[in-house]
Amino acid sequence: MSIVVTGASGKLGRHVVEQLLEKVPAEQVTAVVRSPEKVAGLAERGVRVAVADYNAPETFDGLFAAGDRVLLVSGNEFDKGRVRQHSVVIDAAKAAGVALLAYTSAPGSLTAALADDHRGTEQALLDSGVPYVLLRNGWYHENYTENLAPVLEHDAVVAAAGEGRVSSASRADYAAAAVTVLTGDGHENATYELGGDEAWSFAEYAAELSRQTGREIAYHPVTPEALTDILAGAGVPEPVAAVLAGVDAAIAKGELVVDSGDLSRLAGRPTTPLSEAVAAALKD
Ligand SMILES: NC(=O)c1ccc[n+]([C@@H]2O[C@H](COP(=O)([O-])OP(=O)(O)OC[C@H]3O[C@@H](n4cnc5c(N)ncnc54)[C@H](OP(=O)(O)O)[C@@H]3O)[C@@H](O)[C@H]2O)c1
Numbered sequence: 001m002s003i004v005v006t007g008a009s010g011k012l013g014r015h016v017v018e019q020l021l022e023k024v025p026a027e028q029v030t031a032v033v034r035s036p037e038k039v040a041g042l043a044e045r046g047v048r049v050a051v052a053d054y055n056a057p058e059t060f061d062g063l064f065a066a067g068d069r070v071l072l073v074s075g076n077e078f079d080k081g082r083v084r085q086h087s088v089v090i091d092a093a094k095a096a097g098v099a100l101l102a103y104t105s106a107p108g109s110l111t112a113a114l115a116d117d118h119r120g121t122e123q124a125l126l127d128s129g130v131p132y133v134l135l136r137n138g139w140y141h142e143n144y145t146e147n148l149a150p151v152l153e154h155d156a157v158v159a160a161a162g163e164g165r166v167s168s169a170s171r172a173d174y175a176a177a178a179v180t181v182l183t184g185d186g187h188e189n190a191t192y193e194l195g196g197d198e199a200w201s202f203a204e205y206a207a208e209l210s211r212q213t214g215r216e217i218a219y220h221p222v223t224p225e226a227l228t229d230i231l232a233g234a235g236v237p238e239p240v241a242a243v244l245a246g247v248d249a250a251i252a253k254g255e256l257v258v259d260s261g262d263l264s265r266l267a268g269r270p271t272t273p274l275s276e277a278v279a280a281a282l283k284d
Pocket residue numbers: 006007008009010011012013033034035038052053054055073074075076077085104137138139140143
């Protein structure tokens with residue numbers, strides 16, 4: 001029996017594997033990746049590295065074993081039919097008789113188009129009969145703090161979120177919740193609504209950036225249509241820009257405030273404050 005993490009070469013997957021290695025021996029961990037060279041260091045530390053692609057069902061043949069606990073990290077290829085991709089993993093997990101399949105989903109409150117693939121995958125997982133955990137991850141701090149260059153260039157936070165608030169948390173926080181589920185008992189068929197302990201507005205985010213940089217950074221609210229144009233003008237493919245603007249519109253409606261407390265409960269500690277993520281990003 002192994003704890004298997006897909007998307008292990010990604011930013012969230014790497015956090016999960018690192019935190020797993022603090023709790024279980026490396027030989028009990030399997031990292032599923034498309035490009036093994038991205039995780040060469042993990043293989044050297046004794047982690048089993050398996051090569052598979054959500055687009056190629058045959059690559060999952062024999063990858064899982066009965067009793068495995070699996071984390072399916074949602075993919076990022078929006079144009080390739082993510083529900084079909086994720087179903088490849090679910091089907092293979094079912095055929096093997098895994099003990100648990102946890103899926104990184106999106107908050108139940110999120111109605112934006114971005115959530116459609118997550119709802120479709122959740123349904124496929126429920127229909128499969130495999131013991132599941134829905135990790136309905138809220139927003140990452142890093143969605144913002146890893147994209148500070150244009151903010152610092154223009155001294156402006158531009159968003160279409162109005163006065164809406166977001167209860168984001170760091171990837172490391174969501175990883176900690178996943179590790180608790182993968183290594184603990186009693187999570188079968190649970191749905192967790194995961195978000196940071198404190199919600200913030202974009203005006204407050206701009207104020208925090210001002211405080212930490214010593215500059216005057218202001219929030220410039222725009223319409224979703226204007227944001228789509230700005231992102232497309234910056235080279236983001238138009239359909240993706242529209243999806244991202246749709247997320248901001250959802251934030252304006254309060255759909256990315258998750259106040260269940262599930263994340264800090266599963267992580268066993270308070271979630272990382274936004275100010276810490278800002279400080280870490282400004283140090284880089
Ligand atoms: N909650 C949020 O705020 C938020 C924000 C952004 C994304 N997300 C979702 O959360 C997921 C994890 O976040 P992240 O920051 O770790 O994203 P990331 O760094 O882009 O990682 C995505 C992972 O998925 C893997 N992947 C993509 N397509 C695949 C395929 N066809 N077959 C096998 N593996 C595939 C990637 O493999 P490669 O390394 O080979 O590309 C990578 O390991 C994202 O993929 C996305 O679905 C959530």
